């Protein structure tokens with residue numbers, strides 16, 4: 119790749135007010151720090167990206183197998199890509215390869231006119247008013263999910279949260295329920311994420327249709343998820359035909375949608391959209407909840423303050439939509455959990471025309487990485503960045519930060535459509551569970567206090583989050 123520095127741009131492009139970077143940026147060949155190793159990126163992606171950014175600065179270019187990547191770690195440059203010049207970028211081949219079989223041309227992966235049409239179509243289901251209507255269902259599902267939980271239970275909170283958020287997503291978004299499917303879905307999604315990451319790691323790309331053991335296992339998982347999504351669609355078609363279904367929920371909106379020529383979305387398009395919302399609508403929220411319980415279990419002082427706020431405002435009840443807004447410490451805990459463990463820890467874009475960023479020219483086809491993990495732990499923006507300190511959000515930090523120093527939900531036109539949905543769900547679930555239980559590390563389980571990161575498509579905990587429950591008097 120040929121890239122060279124322009125002399126004028128750095129002086130012209132505004133920079134956020136930031137403290138000096140703790141490490142000087144060493145000059146590499148042609149002024150570029152050209153380093154990197156695919157193995158390091160793929161085996162320890164969060165560590166590798168952090169080391170690159172801290173050691174070499176805001177724009178780092180490195181080889182990756184037979185390609186190259188450019189890591190951007192400056193909020194202003196990230197804003198440039200996501201918000202100011204988004205028309206010059208696409209999600210790119212990496213995401214397509216990893217997600218095509220599962221998500222097809224759904225909202226997360228589609229580009230151009232198809233994406234715009236689908237986004238407009240789905241948007242009303244995420245309107246503030248509609249989301250408020252989901253609050254009661256979220257609370258009911260949370261209470262139902264924990265009805266048999268008791269003092270002394272040992273539970274993998276990563277797995278439990280995956281099941282709970284799936285139950286919430288299928289009820290709120292698709293008006294249906296899965297009684298026995300929640301845990302198998304969680305297992306299938308985890309296996310498929312591992313399968314995709316293994317494929318990305320391997321320099322030899324075995325075609326997915328070759329009958330290897332892992333291809334056949336993945337096929338079974340894909341087929342299982344497909345069958346569930348088609349079941350959701352079929353059940354709703356039947357309910358609509360019988361006049362039993364709510365016509366304004368997300369699934370009905372998608373089914374009723376017509377394109378410019380007046381035609382309906384075909385079954386494959388509908389399947390892609392439902393699958394995307396089915397996966398995106400529960401997985402990231404579950405991961406965030408899992409990390410939140412882990413952080414609380416390790417920080418008794420924070421947990422106590424959270425309990426005090428919840429007890430004084432809610433007195434044991436589930437929060438109403440208005441009460442959620444009166445719980446600033448809960449909100450700060452969630453912000454801080456999303457800062458330290460951003461479920462979506464990396465965003466990728468590929469330029470579809472030449473671009474200039476941070477004083478460098480990049481040709482068409484350059485792939486950029488922007489990592490929430492790296493920015494959220496950058497000491498230029500966060501004091502003691504490795505520490506879990508919800509208090510940092512209580513004195514207006516969000517307004518002082520450069521906009522893309524903290525971006526757990528992305529930004530610009532491709533920003534997460536489910537942000538408000540997710541924040542409400544996180545708040546309701548944490549408020550209900552934390553009023554009933556304390557979660558502490560389980561001394562009988564070595565893994566309970568040594569949680570290992572597993573950065574897959576989202577930021578997972580490799581061996582789950584095993585915790586021990588103790589009941590709180592309500």
Ligand code: HEM
Pocket residue numbers: 209225226227237394395398399400402403406460461462465466525526527528529531532533534535536537539540
């Ligand atoms: C804590 C929870 C969540 C996090 C951290 C999160 C994060 C993100 C991020 C970073 C993006 C942008 C990706 C990019 O620019 O390449 C995104 C997009 C998206 N998210 Fe979320 N998300 C969460 C919850 C949800 C929920 C609950 C839903 C649906 C109910 C959802 C549906 C989507 C969809 C459909 C997109 C693609 C939007 C588009 O391209 O138009 N997400 N999410």
